[in-house]
Amino acid sequence: MNQLILSAEESNEIKSIVSELTKRFDSVEEKEFLNNSAVYARKLPERVHQFLNDFKQLEGSAGACLISGYPIDNGEIGDTPQHWKGKTGISATLEEEMILALFGALLGELIGWSTQQEGHLVHDVIPIQANEDSQLGTGSKTLLWWHTEDAFHPLRGDYLVLMCLRNPDNVPTTFACVDKTRLTEEQLDILFQPRYFIQPDESHSEAHRGMQHSVSDADDLLEASYAKLATMVDAPEALPVLFGARSLPYVRIDPYFMTTMPGDREAEEALEALVNQIEGNIFEEVLHPGSFLFIDNYRTVHGRKPFTARYDGTDRWLKRINITRDLRKSRASRPSVSSRIIY
Numbered sequence: 001m002n003q004l005i006l007s008a009e010e011s012n013e014i015k016s017i018v019s020e021l022t023k024r025f026d027s028v029e030e031k032e033f034l035n036n037s038a039v040y041a042r043k044l045p046e047r048v049h050q051f052l053n054d055f056k057q058l059e060g061s062a063g064a065c066l067i068s069g070y071p072i073d074n075g076e077i078g079d080t081p082q083h084w085k086g087k088t089g090i091s092a093t094l095e096e097e098m099i100l101a102l103f104g105a106l107l108g109e110l111i112g113w114s115t116q117q118e119g120h121l122v123h124d125v126i127p128i129q130a131n132e133d134s135q136l137g138t139g140s141k142t143l144l145w146w147h148t149e150d151a152f153h154p155l156r157g158d159y160l161v162l163m164c165l166r167n168p169d170n171v172p173t174t175f176a177c178v179d180k181t182r183l184t185e186e187q188l189d190i191l192f193q194p195r196y197f198i199q200p201d202e203s204h205s206e207a208h209r210g211m212q213h214s215v216s217d218a219d220d221l222l223e224a225s226y227a228k229l230a231t232m233v234d235a236p237e238a239l240p241v242l243f244g245a246r247s248l249p250y251v252r253i254d255p256y257f258m259t260t261m262p263g264d265r266e267a268e269e270a271l272e273a274l275v276n277q278i279e280g281n282i283f284e285e286v287l288h289p290g291s292f293l294f295i296d297n298y299r300t301v302h303g304r305k306p307f308t309a310r311y312d313g314t315d316r317w318l319k320r321i322n323i324t325r326d327l328r329k330s331r332a333s334r335p336s337v338s339s340r341i342i343y
């Protein structure tokens with residue numbers, strides 16, 4: 001995997017850009033910040049521009065890349081939160097969230113979901129005690145099965161970016177690029193056909209609904225959003241697993257939440273072959289504080305190894321954002337031109 005290690009000078013440049021921005025904005029969710037993030041990102045170091053441009057344009061075989069070496073002040077970021085619910089005031093990690101957003105702006109536009117983490121754009125990936133055994137980013141004891149992020153949704157992001165703030169037990173993030181799979185012509189034929197169903201993952205379910213919402217006047221829209229999700233559960237659309245170029249396909253896969261038509265053995269077997277190959281190509285990457293993992297969500301699946309959470313404020317803590325290359329394709333599901341939340 002390609003890696004860019006920031007020099008001390010580059011980290012200082014980034015810090016000075018962000019220290020100006022944190023004086024002007026209380027949150028990365030402020031409209032003016034989001035509308036201008038590509039402008040602010042122009043000041044980022046040239047090497048960061050080139051590195052992420054290559055990642056975006058060349059679609060290299062790793063399907064992921066890493067920027068590391070940004071200094072994180074373990075004291076200043078405060079304790080790892082116990083939950084993502086009910087955030088108030090200015091985030092103690094505003095600086096880090098802004099850097100994440102600016103890096104993301106070099107790949108596309110930040111988007112979020114009304115049904116995830118109270119409609120926030122920057123998610124906390126932290127162990128939550130009540131979710132210990134769940135297939136969630138906030139689980140811990142169970143292996144988080146590898147998946148395409150938000151695979152069930154047609155408006156899922158093109159990229160997923162994870163920033164590590166803390167990972168004291170060296171918990172590995174797992175990932176694999178579909179480019180490395182070798183399938184037969186018959187398997188390719190089947191996987192390119194709409195013979196699969198993907199249920200929404202648990203992070204979007206009403207069981208994980210928050211108490212407040214980042215957009216306070218959007219209650220009706222949120223209800224409609226949950227109604228849409230219910231339809232996706234009750235009457236899911238049949239989807240292909242592979243799409244794009246047959247010679248180097250894109251993938252949309254979340255085995256834990258997938259089914260085929262009853263009795264479609266051919267489809268099951270083709271999926272099984274793909275799953276086994278991806279499984280054989282899984283890499284593990286231990287993210288360290290100050291590193292950013294960029295995942296191409298069209299080509300690379302990701303997951304997490306099980307671990308024992310501490311729940312004492314020192315747990316593994318990542319920040320997560322979703323990036324789309326084309327904001328317009330979700331316009332019908334966003335309440336305004338500048339809204340980044342998909343309902």
Ligand SMILES: [Fe+2]
Binds near residue numbers: 137147149302
């Ligand atoms: Fe994920």
